[in-house]
Amino acid sequence: MAQAGQRKCRSCAQFFVPDRRNRTRQRYCASAACRRASKIASQAAWVGKPENQDYFRDPCHAARVRAWRAVQPVANVRVHAQTHQRPVDRFAEGQANLRPLHPVGFNLARVCSVRVSPQFRVALDANHYSVPARYAGQNLLLKAYPDRVCVYYRD
Numbered sequence: 721m722a723q724a725g726q727r728k729c730r731s732c733a734q735f736f737v738p739d740r741r742n743r744t745r746q747r748y749c750a751s752a753a754c755r756r757a758s759k760i761a762s763q764a765a766w767v768g769k770p771e772n773q774d775y776f777r778d779p780c781h782a783a784r785v786r787a788w789r790a791v792q793p794v795a796n797v798r799v800h801a802q803t804h805q806r807p808v809d810r811f812a813e814g815q816a817n818l819r820p821l822h823p824v825g826f827n828l829a830r831v832c833s834v835r836v837s838p839q840f841r842v843a844l845d846a847n848h849y850s851v852p853a854r855y856a857g858q859n860l861l862l863k864a865y866p867d868r869v870c871v872y873y874r875d
């Protein structure tokens with residue numbers, strides 16, 4: 721039961737006494753986990769506002785971050801906490817094992833058998849593709865690539 725002046729924490733649901741300087745606004749208790757939850761919630765609320773959606777997306781911000789990265793290239797050269805190695809060194813080791821991409825590329829087609837409608841069309845997803853009229857009523861092989869659709873008659 722809440723005592724006078726106490727409030728229920730939004731994170732842990734325990735009753736706490738808000739700091740008197742912030743008693744009308746404090747919604748989370750002072751424990752580290754709840755302060756972290758408060759920070760996450762307030763940042764998510766800020767990012768969720770429509771006026772803040774593009775706040776850091778201006779070209780001036782991109783240039784600022786690029787300039788900062790150029791002077792402080794820390795991410796790739798500091799010792800990693802788990803591996804105790806620098807990522808740049810690990811990449812140099814692993815680079816010897818990398819092989820070039822296959823020159824022909826991979827076959828990414830989705831293959832299916834389709835029946836040609838009496839209006840000599842084949843259906844793929846929500847689209848209809850016309851084929852030569854002589855294939856009406858036949859079964860054809862369809863290969864759907866990311867950038868094109870190929871239809872085959874007898875291999």
Ligand SMILES: [Zn+2]
Pocket residue numbers: 729730731732733734748749750751754
């Ligand atoms: Zn709490």
